[in-house]
Amino acid sequence: MNETEFARRIREHLNFGACHLDRKVLTRLEAARRQALAGLAVEPAHEHAWQWATAGHGRHGSHPTLRRWLPLAMLLALLAGALYWQQTFHTPDEDVDAALLADDLPLDAYLDHGFQAWLERSSQR
Structure with missing residues (x-):
């Protein structure tokens, strides 16, 4: 049940109960309702978001x-x-490449057998 359906059902119950009230009471309730609605300034929901x-x-x-x-x-x-x-x-990629090429290799790179094998394969081409 959505909000509109819920409000409609509440209104129906209130209207049904109002049928059994005295005419004087109904007149006072209607005047109070009009007064309350007159003081209510309805603002669109987006107004609150921009405040x-x-x-x-x-x-x-x-x-x-x-x-x-x-x-x-x-x-x-x-x-x-x-x-x-x-x-x-x-940092531009060219600067990173230049720094890598200009830098000395660490000692561990020469001790790595996989690196040695890669160097040998690339030099044979």
């Missing part, structure tokens, strides 16, 4: 242009940060 970003108070204090451009600005800042990180902390 943290706009520093406003719901529909009255938030700026629609800011709500529209803030996600795009955040995305651009994220992309700029990723590009900066990649250029700053990424």
Whole structure:
């Protein structure tokens, strides 16, 4: 049972019970309901999600242009940060290859028989 079906069933039970009430009581209940609904300001659900970003108070204090451009600005800042990180902390493959080729081999590499066999096979080609 979903939320709409549940609300419909509750409404039916309340309406059935209201049939047996006095007319004076029904009038007072209807007036109280209207008063409660008049004071209720219905806001769309997405308004609450944007309140943290706009520093406003719901529909009255938030700026629609800011709500529209803030996600795009955040995305651009994220992309700029990723590009900066990649250029700053990424070592190009050519630098790694040059460092490996210019470096001396450790002594353990010469003692490795598999490495010796690989050197002999590659030199015969």
